[in-house]
Amino acid sequence: MAAPESGDGNNGAARMVTLISSDNTRFEVEAAAASLSQTLQLTILDGGGGGGDGIPLPNVDSATLSKVLEYCIKHAPAAANGGAPNATAVDRAELERFDNEFVNIDQSVLYSLIMAAHNLEIEGLQSLVAKKVADMIKGKSPMEIRRTLGFPDPTPEEQAEMNAHMLEYGWAYE
Amino acid sequence: MTAPASPLLLDELVEEVLFRIPPDDPMSLIRATLVCKRWRRIIRDRGFHHRFREFHRAAPMLGVLCNSCYITYRARFVPTSSFRSPHAIISNKNNVADARHGRVLLHSIPHGQGWGNKSFAIWDPIKDQTTQLPEFEQPYVGYEDSSVAAVLCANSNNGSCDHLHCQHGPFRIVFIGTLSNGMFIYTYSSEDGAWNQHISSLRPHGGFNILAPNLLLGNSLHFVFGNSSDTKILKYDLASRDMSVIPTPPTCFHESQSCVVLMATEEDELGCGRTVGRSVHLWSSRHQQATLDEADAGGWELVRVMDDELPRTVLPASLVGFTNNGVNRYLFIRTTDGIFAYDLKSQKTRTICKDNGIIFNAFPYMSFYPF
Numbered sequence: 316m317a318a319p320e321s322g323d324g325n326n327g328a329a330r331m332v333t334l335i336s337s338d339n340t341r342f343e344v345e346a347a348a349a350s351l352s353q354t355l356q357l358t359i360l361d362g363g364g365g366g367g368d369g370i371p372l373p374n375v376d377s378a379t380l381s382k383v384l385e386y387c388i389k390h391a392p393a394a395a396n397g398g399a400p401n402a403t404a405v406d407r408a409e410l411e412r413f414d415n416e417f418v419n420i421d422q423s424v425l426y427s428l429i430m431a432a433h434n435l436e437i438e439g440l441q442s443l444v445a446k447k448v449a450d451m452i453k454g455k456s457p458m459e460i461r462r463t464l465g466f467p468d469p470t471p472e473e474q475a476e477m478n479a480h481m482l483e484y485g486w487a488y489e
Numbered sequence: 490m491t492a493p494a495s496p497l498l499l500d501e502l503v504e505e506v507l508f509r510i511p512p513d514d515p516m517s518l519i520r521a522t523l524v525c526k527r528w529r530r531i532i533r534d535r536g537f538h539h540r541f542r543e544f545h546r547a548a549p550m551l552g553v554l555c556n557s558c559y560i561t562y563r564a565r566f567v568p569t570s571s572f573r574s575p576h577a578i579i580s581n582k583n584n585v586a587d588a589r590h591g592r593v594l595l596h597s598i599p600h601g602q603g604w605g606n607k608s609f610a611i612w613d614p615i616k617d618q619t620t621q622l623p624e625f626e627q628p629y630v631g632y633e634d635s636s637v638a639a640v641l642c643a644n645s646n647n648g649s650c651d652h653l654h655c656q657h658g659p660f661r662i663v664f665i666g667t668l669s670n671g672m673f674i675y676t677y678s679s680e681d682g683a684w685n686q687h688i689s690s691l692r693p694h695g696g697f698n699i700l701a702p703n704l705l706l707g708n709s710l711h712f713v714f715g716n717s718s719d720t721k722i723l724k725y726d727l728a729s730r731d732m733s734v735i736p737t738p739p740t741c742f743h744e745s746q747s748c749v750v751l752m753a754t755e756e757d758e759l760g761c762g763r764t765v766g767r768s769v770h771l772w773s774s775r776h777q778q779a780t781l782d783e784a785d786a787g788g789w790e791l792v793r794v795m796d797d798e799l800p801r802t803v804l805p806a807s808l809v810g811f812t813n814n815g816v817n818r819y820l821f822i823r824t825t826d827g828i829f830a831y832d833l834k835s836q837k838t839r840t841i842c843k844d845n846g847i848i849f850n851a852f853p854y855m856s857f858y859p860f
Contacts, residue, residue: 426497429497429502429505430498430499430502433499433501433502433505441502441505442505442509445502445505445506445508445509446509448497448506448509449506449507449508449509449510450509452506452510452517452520452521453510453511453514453517454514454516454517455517455520456520457520457521457523457524460520460521460523460524461523461524461525464497464524466524466525473525473526477523480522480523481523484519486516486572486573486574486575487515487516487519487520487571487573488520489573
């Protein structure tokens with residue numbers, strides 16, 4: 316009957332906040348999900364983002380923000396449990412499955428995501444994308460890493476420097 | 490505002506990615522230095538090394554140093570990571586005496602029955618540098634089991650070091666041996682560049698088990714001591730330089746001393762593992778009271794019996810080592826097939842090397858790769 320007081324939510328409904336992307340798209344999302352961002356959490360605790368105001372995010376475009384919010388909504392229940400110490404193994408496995416699929420995306424999106432996670436201070440998301448990029452590097456040759464990560468091919472000067480380095484650390488290039 | 494023009498615009502984000510390369514994969518980090526100038530600058534920065542270690546907190550196992558009785562070589566470095574030592578075969582003149590905090594302690598192999606002074610050297614497998622330590626006059630010791638040696642970072646005696654950053658700092662060597670009426674202890678300090686001698690009147694019966702690696706726990710080194718029917722633990726306090734004797738678990742005397750290996754328990758207390766037939770028993774000493782009453786074998790608790798956990802192929806086994814980096818706890822097992830590492834947490838066995846029993850002991854090399 317009596318729903319517990321939760322902030323300024325009424326009738327037990329979750330409090331909603333509005334986020335506005337750099338290209339002026341408005342996203343309405345539960346405050347609990349948006350609060351995965353340390354930056355947004357402070358604004359929301361101050362009562363911001365409600366009603367018609369909305370919180371402008373000039374560094375995040377709508378495509379990236381929609382992806383960021385997909386992550387936050389999925390992870391919000393576990394985060395509310397304080398890092399989910401009482402989460403079941405099934406819950407954890409489901410989150411892991413979600414995470415694996417979530418980062419199975421185009422590299423340019425990965426880069427936008429890690430930038431957004433960094434700006435919005437969403438630790439879990441930043442860590443997830445960093446891990447994905449690290450996995451793309453592991454075991455590859457320098458040229459493969461460069462191509463995988465979208466770096467241009469080395470200039471002759473850079474190539475000479477690379478060759479000298481490879482001589483010095485011969486064991487790492489066998 | 491626009492999206493970043495190039496991938497991973499901030500140095501901070503490049504670091505976040507590099508932190509996620511496992512510490513036992515230095516090869517990938519070295520290759521990443523060739524990605525571009527900015528990555529090279531980041532990876533070579535000392536601040537990055539520091540943060541990388543702090544991020545991981547536990548030095549990985551880069552390899553295992555194995556002593557063998559081959560004629561052509563007596564010790565070698567067997568990689569267990571993507572790191573390769575420039576000298577896999579260490580030498581045919583030295584055995585590995587100990588390895589800890591990123592350093593390997595080598596000692597010369599005595600001729601005949603152990604006459605003559607032992608000489609020591611420190612080997613850094615990563616830089617591939619060997620530093621010969623000054624010779625010093627040693628008392629006559631008759632047999633090889635009369636002395637043991639350990640290497641450790643210089644801050645080990647006050648427990649103030651987390652051993653993440655001490656690899657190239659000052660170090661100590663402790664060399665303990667038996668005399669007819671007591672024991673000698675030589676300590677070497679890299680800061681002084683000299684050996685100091687102390688004498689203890691303590692003299693337990695028997696000799697050291699030179700096959701059993703020593704254990705550093707808190708600020709004390711522990712060595713397996715005694716003969717095949719009566720095994721003791723000799724405890725040397727690095728701060729007070731006191732020596733004392735701790736009995737081993739009560740039933741140990743049924744087994745040969747070569748089966749006893751010293752361990753740190755999950756609670757960081759003194760532990761002991763031994764093979765009993767085809768099983769491995771793990772003991773914990775709840776109160777590590779050293780006692781001179783060698784008959785008192787109390788204070789040990791049997792905490793784990795591993796009957797079916799070890800794959801049958803690794804048996805018959807003897808325990809030859811233990812390592813604990815705060816994340817992984819490995820028992821090293823020797824069989825007639827070779828050396829295996831058993832992960833006490835995941836309960837998985839990993840083959841270190843297949844060697845028909847020619848390798849007689851093994852020291853894990855736990856270290857971050859310094860760039």
